[in-house]
Amino acid sequence: MTLITDVRLRRILDSRGNPTVEADVITESGGFGRAAAPSGASTGEYEAIEKPPGEAIAAAREHAVPRLVGDAYAGNQREVDSILHAADGTDDFSKIGANSAVAISMAAAKAGADVLGAPLFQHLGGAFRGENFPVPLGNVVGGGEHAADATDIQEFLAVPVGAPNVEDAVFANAAVHAAVADLLEERDVPSGKGDEGAWAPSINDEDAFELVDEAVSLVEDEVGFQIEFGLDVAAAEMYDADSETYEYESAGISRDTDEQIDYIAGLVKEYNLVYVEDPLDENDYEAFAELTDRVGDQTLICGDDLFVTNTERLTDGIAQDAANSILIKPNQIGTLTDAFDAIELATENGYDSVISHRSGETEDTTIAHLAVATDAPFIKTGAVGGERTAKLNELIRIADDAT
Ligand SMILES: C=C(OP(=O)(O)O)C(=O)O
Ligand SMILES: [Mg+2]
Numbered sequence: 001m002t003l004i005t006d007v008r009l010r011r012i013l014d015s016r017g018n019p020t021v022e023a024d025v026i027t028e029s030g031g032f033g034r035a036a037a038p039s040g041a042s043t044g045e046y047e048a049i050e051k052p053p054g055e056a057i058a059a060a061r062e063h064a065v066p067r068l069v070g071d072a073y074a075g076n077q078r079e080v081d082s083i084l085h086a087a088d089g090t091d092d093f094s095k096i097g098a099n100s101a102v103a104i105s106m107a108a109a110k111a112g113a114d115v116l117g118a119p120l121f122q123h124l125g126g127a128f129r130g131e132n133f134p135v136p137l138g139n140v141v142g143g144g145e146h147a148a149d150a151t152d153i154q155e156f157l158a159v160p161v162g163a164p165n166v167e168d169a170v171f172a173n174a175a176v177h178a179a180v181a182d183l184l185e186e187r188d189v190p191s192g193k194g195d196e197g198a199w200a201p202s203i204n205d206e207d208a209f210e211l212v213d214e215a216v217s218l219v220e221d222e223v224g225f226q227i228e229f230g231l232d233v234a235a236a237e238m239y240d241a242d243s244e245t246y247e248y249e250s251a252g253i254s255r256d257t258d259e260q261i262d263y264i265a266g267l268v269k270e271y272n273l274v275y276v277e278d279p280l281d282e283n284d285y286e287a288f289a290e291l292t293d294r295v296g297d298q299t300l301i302c303g304d305d306l307f308v309t310n311t312e313r314l315t316d317g318i319a320q321d322a323a324n325s326i327l328i329k330p331n332q333i334g335t336l337t338d339a340f341d342a343i344e345l346a347t348e349n350g351y352d353s354v355i356s357h358r359s360g361e362t363e364d365t366t367i368a369h370l371a372v373a374t375d376a377p378f379i380k381t382g383a384v385g386g387e388r389t390a391k392l393n394e395l396i397r398i399a400d401d402a403t
Contacts, residue, residue: 001029002115007065007104009057014039014360015387016195019053021060022362023103025111025304026075026160033110037099038388041195042145042154042234044282044305046313048098048334050338063081063087064096064104075112077124081105082339098334105335106366108353120366121398124336125373133166133399134355134371135159136231136392137275138173138383140180140215141208143250144234146359147183147192147200152248154234155198156212158219158383162226166399170392172223173383179215205319213271230275231267232380235260236305239281244282255304257284261291268295275378277302277327277354288322300325300378302354307334309342318349325352327380330370343374354378361387365394372398 006026012018014036022036031197039050051059072080084105088095114121119131125384137157143150158176163169165383180199184191191201203211212229238246246255253262257280264279276295280287282305292301304327307313317323326346330339343353357380368391369377379395382388 001027002031002073002112003028003070003274004068004072004074004108004111005070007068008123009060009100009103011053011057012036012362014362015385016360018360020360020362021053021056021097021099021103023072023100025104025107027111027115027366029115031074031111031115033107033112035103035110035366036362036364038358038362038364039099039331041359042305044236044308044332046282046308046310047332048092049094050099050137050331051094051097053099056100060096060100060104068104074108075115075322077109077112078337079344080108081124081345084335086278093334098331101334102331105337106330106364109336109366117400119401120369121372129373130375132375132377133395134376134379135161135163135344136166136169136395137354137378137380138176139196140173140177140383141201142194142196142198143200145237146196146198147194150194150200151203151205151208152238152250153231154209154237155196155232156208157230157232157275157380158216158227159230160225160227161274164225167396168223170396172219172227173223174220176215177383178225179218180211183211183215183300190300196382197388198383205248206251206335209267209271224351228272228274230273230277230279232304233264233279233281233323234305235278257287261287261294264291265294268299273299275300275302278304278306282306285317285320285322288317289320292321292323296324300352304329304356309339311338311342311345314342314345318351323351324333325354327354327356328376329356329358331358331368336370339370340374343376352377354380357381357388357391363387365389365391367391368394368398371395372402
């Protein structure tokens, strides 16, 4: 029933107005799945290769589609994904593009779920998936590669750890986003938004910490449950390998690795940060390990550019105690199977998985299902904006359906 009879690929728009790959997978019994690849701006050095969409589509049509049609079963995700790997033949999807691969992989999963008549999270997670729902990390202020002339730290994330359910958590993050706007207006600070919908005022990081701290406290009082905050430092983007320093341009500060570790450890204590992503350069497992040793019992130290959803890099990180959580972005590695394997390896080793969007997104909601299917404790998918609320609203619907 899930035998794949057609795979269609096209270019569609992403949220930045750039082209991206969309895939439709159709099965023998009329099952249908559609998915689109997201795209990063602060990409990790070791990510699978995103090709220009036109080239990725042409290459996938030539090499992957003929191997899938009439041979692969959409309900057998590992088979679909291993055919994608075989059709590509490289270890970084540089032939068909990780964007074509991930769109086909996710579309196949949806087609498989369609044939079974099950929601995607149930098809992916099976009957014995856990009953928890992820806490959403909501990007409320940001800069870095996601906005010009804003904070050096890429993302300030609201974390509604005390929310009784997904719906309250999602609304709490939106309320923090709104409270930040009110505080900016009170202070006469104009602000546009970055790629993920976070406010991107022209302020330095120190001012942003005060702002987010206050916004979080205001909303916490309003909703009556605990909200903390966290960061995606995206430190690889500010690391200068020649001088071996982290350059905070808006504050005019340069920190060497020891100073960076001290700085982040100090922030964790001062602001009770519950989440810190990529606080150090993507090549520096050792510095990650030192920071994790210092504050890993108080906060999540999460590897995004460090691990790039790659089990080999995660294995190295685990061996060195480099972090205690991993960001999972299916397009960093190219298939759902690879993303699942990374989550499984993380879980076996006591690492938390944080399922994540990219800064360039579409209306695709696969990651909401992936987070629920794998019982991931956190999902990072913005706070507001259509391509972000697509996932957040899907999460609310899944919770409504499943409980
Ligand atoms: C979502 C992120 O940004 P991008 O998609 O630009 O890598 C991130 O760095 O976690
Ligand atoms: Mg990141």
